[in-house]
Amino acid sequence: MPTATTTSSARASQRRSADLEAAIAADPGAFRILTGDRPTGPLHIGHYFGTLANRVRLQDAGVELMVLIPDYQALTDRTATAQLRENVFGLVADYLATGIDPARATIFAHSQVEALNQLLLPFLSLVSVAEIGRNPTVKEEMAATGSGVMSGLMFAYPVHQAADILSCRANLVPVGKDQLPHLELSRVIARRFNERYSPETPFFAEPEALLSRAPLLLGLDGRKMGKSLGNSVPLRASADETARLVGKATTDSQRLVTYDPQRRPEVSNLVLIAALCRDQDPDDLAREIGEGGAVALKAVVTEALNERFAGIRARRAELAADPGYLREVLAEGNERARAIAGETLADVRRLMYMRY
Numbered sequence: 001m002p003t004a005t006t007t008s009s010a011r012a013s014q015r016r017s018a019d020l021e022a023a024i025a026a027d028p029g030a031f032r033i034l035t036g037d038r039p040t041g042p043l044h045i046g047h048y049f050g051t052l053a054n055r056v057r058l059q060d061a062g063v064e065l066m067v068l069i070p071d072y073q074a075l076t077d078r079t080a081t082a083q084l085r086e087n088v089f090g091l092v093a094d095y096l097a098t099g100i101d102p103a104r105a106t107i108f109a110h111s112q113v114e115a116l117n118q119l120l121l122p123f124l125s126l127v128s129v130a131e132i133g134r135n136p137t138v139k140e141e142m143a144a145t146g147s148g149v150m151s152g153l154m155f156a157y158p159v160h161q162a163a164d165i166l167s168c169r170a171n172l173v174p175v176g177k178d179q180l181p182h183l184e185l186s187r188v189i190a191r192r193f194n195e196r197y198s199p200e201t202p203f204f205a206e207p208e209a210l211l212s213r214a215p216l217l218l219g220l221d222g223r224k225m226g227k228s229l230g231n232s233v234p235l236r237a238s239a240d241e242t243a244r245l246v247g248k249a250t251t252d253s254q255r256l257v258t259y260d261p262q263r264r265p266e267v268s269n270l271v272l273i274a275a276l277c278r279d280q281d282p283d284d285l286a287r288e289i290g291e292g293g294a295v296a297l298k299a300v301v302t303e304a305l306n307e308r309f310a311g312i313r314a315r316r317a318e319l320a321a322d323p324g325y326l327r328e329v330l331a332e333g334n335e336r337a338r339a340i341a342g343e344t345l346a347d348v349r350r351l352m353y354m355r356y
Helices: 004-026 045-061 084-098 114-118 120-124 129-133 136-145 157-167 177-197 239-247 265-278 282-320 323-351
Strands: 032-036 064-069 105-109 172-175 208-211
Touching (some): 045 064, 045 172, 064 084, 064 323, 084 105, 120 177, 172 177, 282 323
Parallel strands (some): 172 208
C-alpha cells in the first residue's frame, strides 16, 4: 500500500513531468532521452501504447532520442543466448515499423558500446551493497529466487542502468510511476560523482523522470502483460493470429459490457485496448457494445487492433525481409553511441586522474 511519502513523491514527479513537457515544447533540443527494451522477445501492443508511441511523439517534437537494446541485461535472468541475435534485430524492426527514424534517433546495443560498460566500474565504487540491495528490481529478484542466489550481473543491474543513462549524457528518462526508484539510483550516482570528482562544475546532469501518461494494459489473461507469458498481441501478429489471441482472452459472465477497471478488470482491459486503438473514450465504447457480451466485445477488439496496426505490420514485414538494412541501422547507431560514450569515459578518466 502506498505511504503518504510515496504518494507525495509521485505527485511531485507528476508536477515536474508537466513542467518538463512544457520545457520540451519550448526547447526540444535541450533534451536527450534514453529509453529501450530488453531483447527477450517480440514487442507487443502494451509496449506500443505504453512507450513506443510516446517515443515517436518526442522524436517528432525534436528531442534527441537514444534507444538502447540492453542485450547484456537479457543475461540477468537467462542463460541461453541462441535467440539473442534474432531478438535484437526483431526489436530494430519493431522500432522502425512504429515510426522511430534512424536519421533522427540512435538505436544501439549494450554489448557493442565498450565505453558504456567500462563506466560500470567507477560507478560501482559510488554506491554501497546495501543501497543496491534496496533497489526494487534487485529485491524482487531476491524474492523470486527463494534462496536469495542471483548472479552478480543481476545484482549490479541498477548500476549498469546508471551507466546506460550517464554514458550518453541523457538528461531525461521516460518511466512509469513504479520505475521512479530505479532512476533515483542513477541520480545518486551522478550526484556523488560530481561531489567527489567535479565539485566546482558538475559533470553529470542528474537525469529526470518523464512520467508516462499511458494507461497500464493487462495481459489477455488478466495478469501483467509480458513478452514471455503468451498473454499479449505482438506487433508482428497477423490478423488471424490476433483474432485467435483475443478469442482466448479472459472475460466474465455478464452480458452488459461496462468500463469498470476496479470491479471488472479483464473486461475493462479489453474495452481499453479497443478504445486506445480507436482513439475513443472507453466508457463510450462500452456503451456502444452494450448487451453484446464477450463475443461482441472480442469482435470489436479484434477489428480495432487489426485496423490500428495494419500499417505497422506491413512495414515490419518489409523490414524483416531486408536483414541487411536492419544490420546497417544498428551498426550506424552503435557507432554514434560509441562516440558519445567514448567521450564521456575520456572525461571521467580525466576527472578521476586516471589518464596515463
